[in-house]
Amino acid sequence: MAFLYTREIHEYSPWNNALDYVTYKKGETKMKKMSGLMVMMSMVLSLSACTKNNPVETNSITSEAGEVTLKANSVGPEGEGQKQYPLTIMNYNYSKEKIPVTFEKIPEKVFCLYQNSIETMLALGLEDHILAAAKMDHPVKPEYEEAFSKINYISDFELTKESVIMMQPDFILTWMSPFDEKKLGDVDFWHERSINTYMAPNSNSLEPNKTLENEYRYIMELGEIFGVEDRANEIVNEVKNEVNRVTEATKGQEKKTVMIIEFGKDSMFTYGKTTLGGNMVTALGGELLEGAESTIGLEDLINLNPDVIYVVYMDEAEEGKEAAAINKVLENHALASLTAVKNGSVYGMPLGNMYAAATRMIDGINIFAKGMYPQLY
Amino acid sequence: MNKSSEKVSTYVIVLLVLLMVLIGSVLLAVTIGSVPISIQEVYQIIAHKLFGIGNVEIFSQGPVHDVVWLIRLPRLMLAIIVGISLAVCGVIMQAIVKNPLADPYVLGISSGASLGATFAIMMGVGTMFGTNYVGVCAFLGALGISVLVMLLANVGGRSNSIKLLLAGMALSSVCSSFSSFIVYFANDKEGMQTLTYWMMGSLAGAKWERLEVIYPVILIGVLFFWGQSRTLNLMLLGDEVSITLGTDLNRYRQVYLVVAALMIGFVVYSAGMIGFVGLIIPHLVRMLFGTDHKKIIPLSALTGAIFLVWADVLCRVIIPNTELPIGILISMIGAPCFIYLMIKRSYGFGGATK
Numbered sequence: 265m266a267f268l269y270t271r272e273i274h275e276y277s278p279w280n281n282a283l284d285y286v287t288y289k290k291g292e293t294k295m296k297k298m299s300g301l302m303v304m305m306s307m308v309l310s311l312s313a314c315t316k317n318n319p320v321e322t323n324s325i326t327s328e329a330g331e332v333t334l335k336a337n338s339v340g341p342e343g344e345g346q347k348q349y350p351l352t353i354m355n356y357n358y359s360k361e362k363i364p365v366t367f368e369k370i371p372e373k374v375f376c377l378y379q380n381s382i383e384t385m386l387a388l389g390l391e392d393h394i395l396a397a398a399k400m401d402h403p404v405k406p407e408y409e410e411a412f413s414k415i416n417y418i419s420d421f422e423l424t425k426e427s428v429i430m431m432q433p434d435f436i437l438t439w440m441s442p443f444d445e446k447k448l449g450d451v452d453f454w455h456e457r458s459i460n461t462y463m464a465p466n467s468n469s470l471e472p473n474k475t476l477e478n479e480y481r482y483i484m485e486l487g488e489i490f491g492v493e494d495r496a497n498e499i500v501n502e503v504k505n506e507v508n509r510v511t512e513a514t515k516g517q518e519k520k521t522v523m524i525i526e527f528g529k530d531s532m533f534t535y536g537k538t539t540l541g542g543n544m545v546t547a548l549g550g551e552l553l554e555g556a557e558s559t560i561g562l563e564d565l566i567n568l569n570p571d572v573i574y575v576v577y578m579d580e581a582e583e584g585k586e587a588a589a590i591n592k593v594l595e596n597h598a599l600a601s602l603t604a605v606k607n608g609s610v611y612g613m614p615l616g617n618m619y620a621a622a623t624r625m626i627d628g629i630n631i632f633a634k635g636m637y638p639q640l641y
Numbered sequence: 642m643n644k645s646s647e648k649v650s651t652y653v654i655v656l657l658v659l660l661m662v663l664i665g666s667v668l669l670a671v672t673i674g675s676v677p678i679s680i681q682e683v684y685q686i687i688a689h690k691l692f693g694i695g696n697v698e699i700f701s702q703g704p705v706h707d708v709v710w711l712i713r714l715p716r717l718m719l720a721i722i723v724g725i726s727l728a729v730c731g732v733i734m735q736a737i738v739k740n741p742l743a744d745p746y747v748l749g750i751s752s753g754a755s756l757g758a759t760f761a762i763m764m765g766v767g768t769m770f771g772t773n774y775v776g777v778c779a780f781l782g783a784l785g786i787s788v789l790v791m792l793l794a795n796v797g798g799r800s801n802s803i804k805l806l807l808a809g810m811a812l813s814s815v816c817s818s819f820s821s822f823i824v825y826f827a828n829d830k831e832g833m834q835t836l837t838y839w840m841m842g843s844l845a846g847a848k849w850e851r852l853e854v855i856y857p858v859i860l861i862g863v864l865f866f867w868g869q870s871r872t873l874n875l876m877l878l879g880d881e882v883s884i885t886l887g888t889d890l891n892r893y894r895q896v897y898l899v900v901a902a903l904m905i906g907f908v909v910y911s912a913g914m915i916g917f918v919g920l921i922i923p924h925l926v927r928m929l930f931g932t933d934h935k936k937i938i939p940l941s942a943l944t945g946a947i948f949l950v951w952a953d954v955l956c957r958v959i960i961p962n963t964e965l966p967i968g969i970l971i972s973m974i975g976a977p978c979f980i981y982l983m984i985k986r987s988y989g990f991g992g993a994t995k
Contacts, residue, residue, distance in 0.1 A: 358772060420962040422675050424845070425712050429704045430676040446838075446845040450772050457707070469831055533830075558828055 353485055356463050356470055358443040358450040365451075365460050370490055371435035375428060379404075380464055380622035381437040384483060386411045387499055387623045388492050395433050399423070401616060402581035405623060423447050435460045437486075439467030439620065462486075466540055466620045474540040476503070476547055479625050503626050510633045511549050513640055520636045522550040523568065524613065526576040527592050531559050535576065541618035544628055550636050562598050572611070572635050573604040580614035587612075611635040652936050659943035663721070666947055670954045671713050675962070683709050715847035719911060720953045721946040722852070723844065724918060726859045726908045728926075728945025729938055730901045731919030733866055736876040736934070737894050737901070738802040738809075745905045745919035748809035748898065749786040752816035754909045755840060757782025759820040762836050763827040773846070775839060776910040783909050786812055787902030791895055799891050801880055805898075841966040842913035844953050855907050862904040863942055869897070870934035877932065917971045918945055918952075921979050928982050948975075 351367045373395035376382045382397045386408040398421035404412045421427070425448055428436070440463045442448050451461045462485075465471050465478040480500045487496025522545045524535035535541045536557040545552050553568045554560065577589035589612045593599055604610050617628030634641050671687070672680045686709045689700035700706060730745035738747065746754075760766040761778035770777040793808040794800035800808075824833055866873070872893050875883040883890050908915075922945045926937045949967075952974065956965040 359768060422962040422964065424675050424964070426708045427675050429707050429712070430678075432704055444835075445772060446843045449846075469829075 351489065353462070353489060355461065355485075356440065356465075357452065358440065358445075360440075360470055363451070365455070365462065367435075367460060367489055368458075371460065373433045374435045374437055375431060375433035377423070377436070377438035377442055378464075378467075378620070379616060380467075380482075380620045380624075381439075382412075382415075382417075383408055383623040384486055385437070386415075388483075388486060388490060388495050390490055390492065391415050393490065396431060402579065408623075425449055425453075429457075433459060435462070435489075437462050439464055440470045441468045462489075464620050464622070473538045473543070474619075475543045476507070476540070476625065479540065479620075479622060480504075482622060499623070503629060506626065506629055506633070507547050510629075510637065510640065511547075514549055514637050517549075517637075519549060519551040520572055521553050521568075521570040522572045522574070522632075522636065523553050523565070523570040524574045524576060524618075525560075525565070526615075527589070528559070531561060532565065533557070533559055535618075539618070540621060541574070541576070541613070541628070541632075544618060544625075544632050545636075548629070548633055548636060550632070562596070566599065566602065569603055571603055571607075572609040573602070574611050574613040574632070574635060576613050576615050576618070578615050580616055585612075586614075609635060652930070652940075655930070656939060656943065659940065659947065663943055663947050663950070666950045667717050667721070670717055670950055671709065673954050673958060674708065674713055675957065676708060678705055678708060686710060687714070711849075712847075715849050715852060716844050716953065717950060718852050719844050719847035719855075720949045722855055722859050723908050723912050723915065724922075724945035724947070724949030725863060725942040726904050726945075727915065727919040727949075728922035728941040729863050729866060730905050731921075731945075732923040732926075732934065732937055732941050733873070733897055733901045734919070735923055736873045737897055738806050739876060739879065740802065740806065741924070742920075743806075744916070745901065745908075746914065746916070748790045748805060748902075749813040749816060750783045750902060750905050750909075751914055752813040752820070753782040753784075753786025754779040754906075754914060755782070755836075756786075756816040756820050758839055759823050759836060762839065763823050763829060763832045773851075773910070776846075776913075779913075780906040780910040782816075783906040784902055786816060787898060791898055795895075800894070801891075802894075805894070839913055842915040842968050843964075844912050844949075844967065845964070846911065851911055855911055858907050859904055862900050863938065865900060866897070867935070867938045869893070870938060873897075873934040874932070914968070915949075915971065916968050917975050918949060921975045922948060924979065925982060 349367060349369050352364045353367070354362050355365045357363050370393070372393055374385065374390070374393050375395055376385055376397040377399050379400050379402070382394075382400060383404055385391065385394055385397075386404065389411075391411040391414050394415045396416045396418055398418045400417070403409075423442055428448060436442075436448070436454060436459060438461075443450055443461070443463070448454070454461050463470060464482050466474040466482070471478055480503070483496045483499050484493070487493040524539075524541045524545065525532045526535070534554045534557065536554065537543070537546065537552055538557065542552050550572070553570050554564075573593060575589040575593060577585045579585055590610050593602075593610045594605060599605055611631060611634075613628070613631055614624075617624045617631060621628050668684075672678070672683050682705055685695055686700050686706055689695040689697075690710055727745055731743075734743040734745055734747055735741060737743070740747075757778035757780070758775050760782075761768075761775040767774045767778045767781075790805065790808045790812055791800070793812065794804040824836070872888065872890070875886065875888055876890055876894070880890055922941050923937065926941045926944055930936050930940055948971075952967055952971050955974070956967045956970040959965060959970065
């Protein structure tokens with residue numbers, strides 16, 4: 265499930281041998297070629313998403329918010345010094361213990377790993393602070409493209425202690441998994457060298473419950489570290505407001521039963537209450553069936569018969585992935601009697617929108633809400 | 642008389658040559674890595690660290706120092722000791738069970754280690770052991786299983802090599818099914834991922850503090866076995882022959898098993914499981930230098946070390962920007978070499994076919 269998302273999962277997946285691994289690498293290059301097309305597609309998609317009154321794009325936010333952005337920018341990270349440095353943030357080490365991480369000043373040379381780290385930095389307007397970035401799963405959201413073109417993205421990055429030390433960053437922003445002993449090693453090695461670290465709370469198995477709150481905290485803490493709280497607040501409030509809007513509008517309605525599934529080789533996995541996806545559904549007032557993460561068969565799915573089904577898929581930039589995911593349910597004759605199939609309530613859900621989602625949290629919320637309450641849109 | 646002294650001197654020369662090759666390999670390998678660092682800088686740092694030559698300010702800190710002294714060298718030193726350990730334990734295990742197919746992991750050690758790692762990763766057992774708690778649990782699993790195998794082989798009469806092998810096989814299946822059971826019910830795919838990655842073995846986690854513990858243990862183990870080469874030679878002749886010669890192998894076998902398990906336990910602890918080296922190096926050395934343990938123990942140790950140093954270098958550079966798991970690479974290179982040698986020379990395990 266969620267972990268399948270990262271590239272290193274592909275690298276060491278029990279189902280892949282060395283040969284698969286090599287072909288995967290090739291596939292990656294192919295993906296890059298297609299990325300232009302994908303970006304265009306996602307732009308069209310997000311434009312159509314904008315037709316409703318709720319803003320998705322940052323540049324279409326109301327004038328007040330626009331002023332806030334301007335103000336935040338003019339004050340800038342090096343602003344009036346209302347932030348007191350050294351600043352201490354509680355983050356984690358590889359043993360999942362909470363440890364204090366102290367920033368003597370605003371990080372200037374940030375090394376960002378993975379989609380959420382890169383996109384959040386760009387969303388906070390911090391592209392000037394990025395020393396290097398690596399390991400994206402798909403192109404950045406269209407609104408960040410311009411900023412992205414300015415940063416140093418390393419497409420074939422090998423994650424080793426050696427390569428990161430020589431880069432000399434002052435801050436590593438990433439997930440928990442890179443701090444594995446065989447990759448970067450635990451955080452204290454880096455802290456001894458005055459290189460701060462930050463692991464996204466919803467990444468890997470850091471927090472037992474992956475929640476929207478954790479995602480908010482992620483964005484807010486980054487805002488604090490870089491002195492751009494206003495912008496961080498804006499991103500978080502956009503999501504909070506949308507969740508409120510939906511729950512207000514659907515008050516008193518009967519709860520929709522929901523399942524989030526992902527197809528494996530010959531079984532299905534369900535995303536339970538402890539996943540960010542599950543938390544989103546619950547926050548939006550849906551009832552998540554099969555609350556635990558488990559492997560189920562077709563029979564179980566028929567028995568549970570949820571009102572709405574979300575089929576998780578990866579590599580969202582690849583064409584046809586969403587349709588293929590949905591069709592696994594729609595085209596299976598054994599599932600024709602499901603309520604969700606009859607009502608056409610089967611939707612695709614890119615994993616990136618509900619796993620360490622950060623900037624894509626709003627997209628996840630929108631897809632879930634639209635599926636459960638189409639009348640609102 | 643003359644002939645035998647000539648033989649001894651060739652053996653000593655080969656030993657010295659291998660030692661030189663090993664030192665040369667390390668000096669060369671330390672300049673190879675994912676980041677280009679000039680050869681001059683590398684040697685300046687090493688010279689400074691070892692002999693205090695050069696400017697303290699420049700050579701004892703900074704990113705280049707960290708890469709050379711804290712990442713590359715410990716990794717090479719780990720490759721050496723793991724190579725030594727696997728090759729020597731391979732020789733020992735093949736003698737203990739008197740079977741050419743034996744490798745260091747044969748008596749359930751690998752499944753025991755996996756079970757330990759599974760407990761650690763899936764159920765969070767042993768987190769109080771610090772960052773490498775998975776390694777510690779694997780170590781305990783490996784050691785525990787070896788002891789169990791030995792006890793089981795002694796139940797209902799004296800143990801012999803066949804009983805040891807069977808007990809090893811049986812416990813091995815028990816352990817792996819328990820691992821699978823835990824994996825299935827934990828339903829934690831992220832953990833599964835970590836486990837698979839862990840089991841592939843890697844030398845990337847090397848640290849000086851750990852090497853300080855591993856080196857003495859392994860080197861003492863190797864010296865111990867070297868001193869036991871007469872008994873090991875007898876083992877290849879079988880229990881009956883040695884009884885008539887006045888040596889009861891049973892007790893020796895048990896002591897050897899524990900020492901070997903301890904050595905392999907440390908390898909598992911520091912590098913996970915690296916297959917094939919322990920199987921192939923002993924055969925390779927026997928093919929070239931005969932079966933006298935007095936000779937093949939030090940020769941295997943050096944060959945194993947050289948082999949692993951180069952395998953580790955290759956797995957870092959063979960595909961750009963990617964580190965191939967070392968186990969995959971070793972099998973890919975090792976197996977064809979092994980087959981070539983097997984065809985090229987008539988080779989009989991244990992017996993002195995030449």
